[in-house]
Each structure stands twice: as C-alpha cells, then as structure tokens.
Amino acid sequence: MELNRRGFFKVMGATSALLSAGMGKARAAWVSKAPPDPYGCLVDLTRCVGCRKCEEACNDANSLPPPDIPFDDPVVFETDRRPDEKTYTIVNRHSSGKIDDRDKLVPVFTKVQCMHCQDPACVSACIAGALTKKENGTVHYDAGRCIGCRYCMVACPFEIPAYEYTNPITPKVQKCTFCFDRIIREGGKPACVAVCPVEAITFGKRNILLVLAKNKISDLPAKYIQHIYGEHEAGGTSWMYISDTPFEKLGFTKVIPEPIPRLSETVQHSLFSYLWSPALLYGLLGGIMWTTNKAKNKDKGGSDASS
Amino acid sequence: MKNKNIKTILLVSFSFVLVLSITSATPQSAYGAKTPKADDVSDNWIAEDQAKASKRAAEVVPFVDKVVDECRLFRQQKLRKMKLSVNDIDNSYFLLDSPIINKEDDQYGPVRFMHSKHAASVGDCSACHHYRPADENALETTRCSACHQESFMSDHPERVGLKAAYHLQCMGCHQEMAEGPVDCIGCHVKKVPDHADFVKLGVNPGAIEVTKECLRCHANAGEDMLSSVHWLWEGPSPYTLCKEKKINHGKRSTAINNY
Numbered sequence: 001m002e003l004n005r006r007g008f009f010k011v012m013g014a015t016s017a018l019l020s021a022g023m024g025k026a027r028a029a030w031v032s033k034a035p036p037d038p039y040g041c042l043v044d045l046t047r048c049v050g051c052r053k054c055e056e057a058c059n060d061a062n063s064l065p066p067p068d069i070p071f072d073d074p075v076v077f078e079t080d081r082r083p084d085e086k087t088y089t090i091v092n093r094h095s096s097g098k099i100d101d102r103d104k105l106v107p108v109f110t111k112v113q114c115m116h117c118q119d120p121a122c123v124s125a126c127i128a129g130a131l132t133k134k135e136n137g138t139v140h141y142d143a144g145r146c147i148g149c150r151y152c153m154v155a156c157p158f159e160i161p162a163y164e165y166t167n168p169i170t171p172k173v174q175k176c177t178f179c180f181d182r183i184i185r186e187g188g189k190p191a192c193v194a195v196c197p198v199e200a201i202t203f204g205k206r207n208i209l210l211v212l213a214k215n216k217i218s219d220l221p222a223k224y225i226q227h228i229y230g231e232h233e234a235g236g237t238s239w240m241y242i243s244d245t246p247f248e249k250l251g252f253t254k255v256i257p258e259p260i261p262r263l264s265e266t267v268q269h270s271l272f273s274y275l276w277s278p279a280l281l282y283g284l285l286g287g288i289m290w291t292t293n294k295a296k297n298k299d300k301g302g303s304d305a306s307s
Numbered sequence: 308m309k310n311k312n313i314k315t316i317l318l319v320s321f322s323f324v325l326v327l328s329i330t331s332a333t334p335q336s337a338y339g340a341k342t343p344k345a346d347d348v349s350d351n352w353i354a355e356d357q358a359k360a361s362k363r364a365a366e367v368v369p370f371v372d373k374v375v376d377e378c379r380l381f382r383q384q385k386l387r388k389m390k391l392s393v394n395d396i397d398n399s400y401f402l403l404d405s406p407i408i409n410k411e412d413d414q415y416g417p418v419r420f421m422h423s424k425h426a427a428s429v430g431d432c433s434a435c436h437h438y439r440p441a442d443e444n445a446l447e448t449t450r451c452s453a454c455h456q457e458s459f460m461s462d463h464p465e466r467v468g469l470k471a472a473y474h475l476q477c478m479g480c481h482q483e484m485a486e487g488p489v490d491c492i493g494c495h496v497k498k499v500p501d502h503a504d505f506v507k508l509g510v511n512p513g514a515i516e517v518t519k520e521c522l523r524c525h526a527n528a529g530e531d532m533l534s535s536v537h538w539l540w541e542g543p544s545p546y547t548l549c550k551e552k553k554i555n556h557g558k559r560s561t562a563i564n565n566y
Contacts, residue, residue: 047475049478049489102485189459196471197470197471197474197491198474198475198478199458199467199475202459203458203459204461204464205461208461208464211464212464215465216465
C-alpha cells in the first residue's frame with residue numbers, strides 16, 4: 001500500500017470521526033453510580049455557635065491524636081484552618097459583615113469536613129479501589145488497599161484527603177469517615193452530629209434533608225440565601241449547607257454543578273475502552289513502518305540491480 | 308525561667324497541702340466529739356425541692372405529635388388574656404436532666420432552671436411555650452420534653468430534639484436580651500473526670516512531688532498563677548513575727564511554704 005499525502009489524511013479523518021463517535025457514545029453512556037437513598041447531613045450555619053464540640057467528639061470517636069491547642073481555646077479561630085491528617089473536621093470563624101445591635105461583628109462559624117460526594121472524584125481517581133462509595137452515602141477508605149499514590153488528594157474538588165507524611169512506614173490517607181461504623185447501626189449518628197448542642201447539623205436521608213432545607217429557605221426567605229451548598233455542587237454531596245451569608249464569603253469553594261468524574265471517566269472510557277486507541281495508534285505506526293520499509297527495500301533492490 | 312518553674316511548683320503544692328489539711332480536719336478530729344449538725348447532714352442528704360426536681364426530670368412524657376399552629380403574636384395575646392402568671396406555676400424549679408439527652412453523651416452536669424424567676428423577669432409565657440398540643444384537653448403550657456424528644460425524627464424533620472431545643476431557646480433568648488450566659492459553663496457544671504485514674508504518686512509523696520504531678524497536666528494553670536496577684540502580692544508586714552521590718556514581704560519573695 002502506497003501511503004501518499006491524500007491517503008494519510010483519509011486515514012486520519014476516518015480515525016478522528018471514529019474517535020468522536022466513540023466519545024459521543026460514551027458520553028451518553030456515562031451513568032452516575034450514586035446510591036439512590038443515601039444518608040446526609042444538613043448544616044445550618046445560622047445555628048452554629050462555634051463551640052467546637054464536634055471537633056472534640058470527632059477526635060474522640062476516631063481516636064485521633066490530641067490537638068496542639070485545647071478544644072475549648074477560642075484562639076484557634078484567629079487562623080483559617082483546614083482538615084488534616086490529625087483532624088477530620090474543623091470549625092472556622094468568618095465574619096458575616098453584619099453588626100449586631102451592640103456594635104459587635106456577627107461571626108459565622110463553618111464546619112469543614114469530607115462532603116461525601118454522590119459521585120466522588122476521589123473514588124474515580126483511586127486506582128487501587130481503596131476508596132469506595134457505599135450505599136449509605138459514605139465515601140469509605142480502606143487502608144489495606146491503599147498504595148499511597150495520593151491521586152485522591154489531587155482529584156478532590158474540596159481538597160479534603162490528607163496524607164500522613166510524617167509516618168514513613170504505614171502512611172494512610174486521612175479524611176472524615178462519616179462515622180461509618182456508627183451510622184450502619186440502627187439509630188446511629190455521626191459523633192459530631194450527636195454531640196452538637198444546637199442541632200446545627202441535621203442527620204437523615206439526603207432526600208428528606210433536601211426537602212427540609214428548601215422548606216427552611218422558603219419559610220424564611222429574608223434570613224437564608226437562596227442556595228443549598230451541596231445540592232448540585234460536584235453533582236451533589238451528602239453533606240449540605242444552608243447559610244445567611246453568601247458561601248463565597250465563608251471560604252466555600254465554587255465547584256461545578258456536575259459530577260467531577262463525568263468528564264474524566266468519559267475521556268478515559270472512550271479513549272481506552274478495549275484498548276482500541278493504542279491498538280489503532282500502534283497499528284498506524286506499524287503500517288507506516290511497513291510501507292516505508294517496503295519502499296526502502298525497493299530502492300535498495302533498484303540500486304542493487306543498477307550496479 | 309527555671310527559677311520561675313520551681314516557684315510555681317512550690318506555690319501550687321503549698322495550696323494543695325493547705326486544701327488537704329483543711330479537708331482532713333473534720334470536726335470530729337478537731338474537737339474529739341460529734342457536733343449535732345453532723346448527724347443531719349450526711350452525704351446522702353438531698354434538698355426536698357431538688358429531690359422533687361430530679362424525680363420530675365427522670366420522667367419521659369408521652370410524645371405530642373400534633374401542635375396547634377399559632378402565630379407568635381396571637382399566642383402571646385391569648386396567654387395574656389388567660390391571665391397566666393407566675394402564680395399559676397406548679398414547679399418553680401426544674402432540673403434539666405432528661406434521660407432522652409443523657410443517653411447520647413454526658414459531658415456536663417444538668418442545668419438548674421429557675422422556672423418562676425424566668426417567668427417573672429420575662430413576663431411572657433409564649434416566649435418558651437410557643438405552641439400548644441392539638442389535643443384540647445391538654446394543658447395550655449406543656450413541658451418542653453412533650454414535643455421535643457429524640458433528634459431527627461423522620462416524621463418531624465423540622466422539629467429539633469430536646470437537647471437542641473433547650474440550647475436554642477436558652478442561648479437564643481440570652482443573646483437577644485443580652486442577659487444570661489451563652490457559654491457552656493455559664494449554665495452547666497463540667498463533669499471533671501475522676502483524677503484517681505490520672506494521678507500517679509508514690510506512698511507519702513512530698514509537697515514538691517505533688518505539685519510536679521499536678522503541673523504535669525496543668526502546666527498552663529501554673530503559668531497563670533505566676534502572673535496573678537496570688538503570687539505577685541507584696542507589701543510591709545509590721546505584725547508578722549520576724550518580718551516586722553520587711554517592706555516587700557510577699558508570696559514570691561519572703562513567705563515560706565512556697566512549693
């Protein structure tokens with residue numbers, strides 16, 4: 001086969017058409033693996049009083065190391081913190097920008113932990129199957145399967161998974177467990193939820209919580225902002241927030257309203273399904289090699305004959 | 308810095324020994340005979356109203372499923388027209404110690420709630436008794452734990468549990484009125500864990516050892532003590548024997564028993 005310029009473009013055109021057709025087919029075929037009726041938590045930020053009992057309860061329930069600054073010391077609010085390998089959840093203090101009738105700034109306290117996405121990016125990125133999305137909504141981590149690649153940390157849109165860099169022998173990825181062992185029991189609640197003195201966190205089925213959140217917002221439209229953070233963020237999360245202050249002011253990341261794995265998995269599954277794209281690529285390269293070799297041999301043969 | 312630490316140790320152990328000596332000096336040992344009061348006041352004695360309040364706190368009343376949805380102002384007017392006042396109160400004192408709350412966690416002691424005092428100073432029953440049961444035979448003002456029991460009931464997702472109901476009501480009102488405590492220990496006594504599990508001391512420990520053991524966990528308390536007036540006081544002491552001419556007699560300078 002003589003591969004001239006025209007022929008080459010023909011082949012490439014056909015390939016790209018095939019590729020885009022494949023992509024289109026896979027995009028339509030991407031299905032969410034979100035559990036239908038997961039548990040969730042609704043955090044009402046207007047209720048949180050910043051007592052940090054949730055942090056203390058979490059530390060206790062998960063046998064985490066004691067904190068550097070005691071749980072009853074409000075000095076921690078001076079810095080903006082993130083969950084790390086020693087703390088699964090933290091409470092930060094922000095300013096709502098409002099002043100109360102005694103001329104004091106009204107604080108807003110925000111609890112930060114793993115959002116337990118419906119279609120988690122970390123689960124999609126995990127190459128060892130250490131992270132899984134359970135039926136009850138938990139994004140569950142199995143340390144026995146983890147190989148320490150930390151792709152989950154790169155993938156997470158909320159920057160939650162943390163790594164035990166200080167533990168060289170058996171390092172683990174650490175994040176909120178949704179108190180998996182507790183909530184699988186009848187009537188069990190996550191430790192932070194059970195301890196909360198003002199029920200700033202409501203625990204229940206996600207579908208019921210969504211209705212509750214919508215009712216709360218429509219009952220008091222002047223109080224709450226018209227947004228449930230976590231309803232659509234990253235395709236929906238098990239943890240959701242309602243607030244009286246815009247979420248951008250409270251350090252909440254703006255996340256696209258569709259599942260993060262949709263694009264990556266579509267690309268991945270359409271390009272690499274049945275290994276057709278590498279097969280095609282190497283086939284093409286092989287073909288080019290074969291034809292050029294053939295031409296070379298012909299030339300060689302020709303020159304031999306002339307001499 | 309080292310000197311400061313030693314002084315802290317000396318000081319705290321002094322106070323510890325002082326407390327020990329006070330507690331061990333019971334009337335019996337001091338006077339050799341029982342005072343008549345010691346018979347009445349045994350460790351098990353509980354005040355009558357306290358006993359009544361604890362008994363009432365332990366009750367779990369039947370759950371009120373439906374309430375009359377009344378506007379807050381309407382309800383305020385209604386209760387005023389009924390002429391409800393402090394005189395109608397049967398229980399002037401409550402112990403907020405429901406078993407509904409206590410099965411979850413028990414970090415703090417129960418709140419002692421002065422019902423009559425609150426009713427008198429607020430003067431508006433509807434501030435707390437914000438709904439009434441739909442059952443017409445029920446009391447107009449029912450107790451909190453009739454409607455607020457378990458958290459996150461699937462039939463009543465909007466209704467908060469008893470613990471949250473108490474906290475939201477108390478703290479919300481205290482904040483709004485700028486009166487009354489809004490922190491944990493303003494209302495609760497914190498349950499201190501049994502120190503027998505933590506304290507590790509040999510037989511007949513010395514004063515300095517005891518202080519060191521205390522400071523092992525309570526280092527900050529020692530530091531705080533050193534900057535307080537209990538440590539820093541000083542002045543002339545014309546009536547103290549052998550120190551009559553001192554003008555800077557004080558805890559940190561010339562006093563003895565500073566462990």
